Amino acid sequence: MAQNYYQKEIETMAPEEMRALQSEKLVRQVKHVYENVAYYRDLMDKKGVTPDDIHGIEDLHKLPFLSKADLRDAYPYGLLAKPLEDCVRIQSTSGTTGRRVVAFYTQKDIDLWEDCCARAITAAGGTKKDVCQVAYGYGLFTGGPGLNGGSHKVGCLTLPLSSGNTERQIQFMTDLGATILCCTPSYAAYIGESLKEMGYKPEDIPLKAGIFGAEPWTEEMRRGIEESLGIKAYDIYGLTETSGPGVAFECSEQTGMHVNEDHFYAEIIDPETGEVLPEGSKGELVFTSLDKEAFPLLRYRTRDICVLSRKKCSCGRTLVKMAKPMGRTDDMLIIRGVNVFPSQIETVLLNEGYQPNYQIVVDRVKNNDTFDVNVEMTPETFTDKVSDVVAMEKSLAGALKTMLGINPAVHLVPPKTIVRSEGKAVRVIDKRKLV
Amino acid sequence: MAIKQLTVFVQNKRGSVVSVTDLLSQSGVDLRALSIAETQDLGILRLIVNDEKTAERVLTENGYLIKVIDVVGVKIADAPGKLTEALSVLDRADINVEYLYAFLARTERHAYLVLRVEDNAAAESVLSGAGFKLITDADISKL
Numbered sequence: 001m002a003q004n005y006y007q008k009e010i011e012t013m014a015p016e017e018m019r020a021l022q023s024e025k026l027v028r029q030v031k032h033v034y035e036n037v038a039y040y041r042d043l044m045d046k047k048g049v050t051p052d053d054i055h056g057i058e059d060l061h062k063l064p065f066l067s068k069a070d071l072r073d074a075y076p077y078g079l080l081a082k083p084l085e086d087c088v089r090i091q092s093t094s095g096t097t098g099r100r101v102v103a104f105y106t107q108k109d110i111d112l113w114e115d116c117c118a119r120a121i122t123a124a125g126g127t128k129k130d131v132c133q134v135a136y137g138y139g140l141f142t143g144g145p146g147l148n149g150g151s152h153k154v155g156c157l158t159l160p161l162s163s164g165n166t167e168r169q170i171q172f173m174t175d176l177g178a179t180i181l182c183c184t185p186s187y188a189a190y191i192g193e194s195l196k197e198m199g200y201k202p203e204d205i206p207l208k209a210g211i212f213g214a215e216p217w218t219e220e221m222r223r224g225i226e227e228s229l230g231i232k233a234y235d236i237y238g239l240t241e242t243s244g245p246g247v248a249f250e251c252s253e254q255t256g257m258h259v260n261e262d263h264f265y266a267e268i269i270d271p272e273t274g275e276v277l278p279e280g281s282k283g284e285l286v287f288t289s290l291d292k293e294a295f296p297l298l299r300y301r302t303r304d305i306c307v308l309s310r311k312k313c314s315c316g317r318t319l320v321k322m323a324k325p326m327g328r329t330d331d332m333l334i335i336r337g338v339n340v341f342p343s344q345i346e347t348v349l350l351n352e353g354y355q356p357n358y359q360i361v362v363d364r365v366k367n368n369d370t371f372d373v374n375v376e377m378t379p380e381t382f383t384d385k386v387s388d389v390v391a392m393e394k395s396l397a398g399a400l401k402t403m404l405g406i407n408p409a410v411h412l413v414p415p416k417t418i419v420r421s422e423g424k425a426v427r428v429i430d431k432r433k434l435v
Numbered sequence: 436m437a438i439k440q441l442t443v444f445v446q447n448k449r450g451s452v453v454s455v456t457d458l459l460s461q462s463g464v465d466l467r468a469l470s471i472a473e474t475q476d477l478g479i480l481r482l483i484v485n486d487e488k489t490a491e492r493v494l495t496e497n498g499y500l501i502k503v504i505d506v507v508g509v510k511i512a513d514a515p516g517k518l519t520e521a522l523s524v525l526d527r528a529d530i531n532v533e534y535l536y537a538f539l540a541r542t543e544r545h546a547y548l549v550l551r552v553e554d555n556a557a558a559e560s561v562l563s564g565a566g567f568k569l570i571t572d573a574d575i576s577k578l
């Protein structure tokens with residue numbers, strides 16, 4: 001398949017050239033932040049780092065981290081690096097988990113953000129001949145404005161439908177022949193179902209690609225959406241703190257998302273020690289904005305757990321790839337010195353044909369961590385032979401060991417016996433903390 | 436020809452078995468035979484009852500994981516050597532018995548053997564060929 005790039009020079013840049021570019025930008029950005037953001041200057045002073053210590057990307061690790069808590073403390077203007085008169089827009093998170101994040105943009109910030117989205121649309125096969133339906137919410141949420149701007153930059157005919165009103169979505173989609181759909185994966189799945197109910201077959205609509213993000217989704221969901229809409233479904237990643245969607249995007253290979261690392265430098269760190277981990281390690285994703293003027297976060301801890309890879313990609317892009325985030329640091333457990341995420345256990349259960357009804361019990365006996373995973377037996381797998389049950393437990397323990405690197409004791413338990421609190425299953429019981 | 440066995444998945448903790456048998460007796464279901472296989476964590480109850488439909492409904496309604504399977508039922512004289520004889524017949528025919536349990540009837544001077552094998556039809560044919568009398572669900576409900 002012929003590859004199109006929105007900014008070929010950057011997207012296929014030789015790695016050493018990219019590093020030089022990033023280094024140059026970082027030096028400039030650290031100065032800009034140090035001079036204009038008192039909050040971050042204090043953090044740097046406390047760490048004994050000055051802009052003079054930063055000569056390139058290799059010095060990035062010397063800089064202090066920013067966390068969600070810092071964003072809360074500095075709300076609303078504490079991290080602003082430009083006078084308000086130079087800012088032209090804000091975007092904001094919903095604030096469902098704690099105080100909302102409000103990010104500021106200069107016109108240049110918006111331009112670069114829209115470029116990132118344009119790269120994503122182009123990687124999904126979009127050109128100026130396409131009709132791009134944006135069914136992400138417009139407003140404070142970054143989804144709608146980001147993809148809308150990217151679609152303009154590519155030159156697509158943009159249908160700014162925003163989210164909701166599915167009947168109207170489908171009417172525009174069919175009447176105006178939308179070829180690209182941008183929305184959350186769950187909404188894409190819903191549109192697919194609605195089309196089917198209305199008697200449309202995938203081949204009746206000209207849609208060819210979808211760009212879906214802003215919420216976690218599985219490969220299984222991807223296949224479902226691709227089938228029901230007759231399209232290729234591409235993942236996109238971003239967060240309001242750094243700009244919005246388009247921080248990373250998927251290409252035709254669909255094996256991870258290329259990070260727009262000329263604007264956002266990605267690191268993986270050990271969430272416990274803060275130490276930078278080598279390529280291929282699983283850890284917390286940290287972003288440094290290299291170009292943002294108004295709201296330039298340095299070493300922002302996303303709390304997303306993920307892996308970076310510089311393996312050669314068949315699409316020709318040299319931009320580093322990030323895997324789909326596999327969990328949040330908030331949920332992380334350290335068992336026998338190994339990081340374990342409940343989401344990994346869930347993945348294994350689904351792969352092995354179980355429902356994700358499970359409970360992790362961790363305890364410490366004679367200074368050793370015990371690690372038990374209780375899993376509800378399903379009617380499909382239940383058998384009358386004890387030897388079968390024992391074999392199933394063993395096989396599941398083996399699959400978990402492969403994923404996690406440590407050996408759990410698996411116990412199959414009768415359905416609905418996993419403790420629930422207010423209807424929600426309690427996933428983790430860590431008895432070590434009770435001591 | 437085979438008879439129905441109710442298999443119930445329970446946790447291996449005190450009271451698990453009693454909860455099941457209580458439910459059944461309250462619903463008027465009579466237990467003919469009961470066998471338990473267990474590991475450290477779990478128990479698998481195998482039940483032969485006079486009314487397997489009601490038993491299945493009541494236990495399912497109460498949230499139990501149930502599986503009904505066909506097993507072979509054989510009537511044997513309550514005399515020494517009869518059990519060994521039945522098993523040897525199967526062994527000679529190369530039929531592997533996964534598990535078995537026996538129960539006595541209240542009135543007759545007979546014992547009943549419940550056999551779990553891979554191929555019920557094969558087991559039934561060699562047993563009846565050797566002169567053993569097989570039992571059905573209808574026989575069970577009359578016991």
Ligand SMILES: [Zn+2]
Nearest residue numbers: 251313315317
């Ligand atoms: Zn690629």
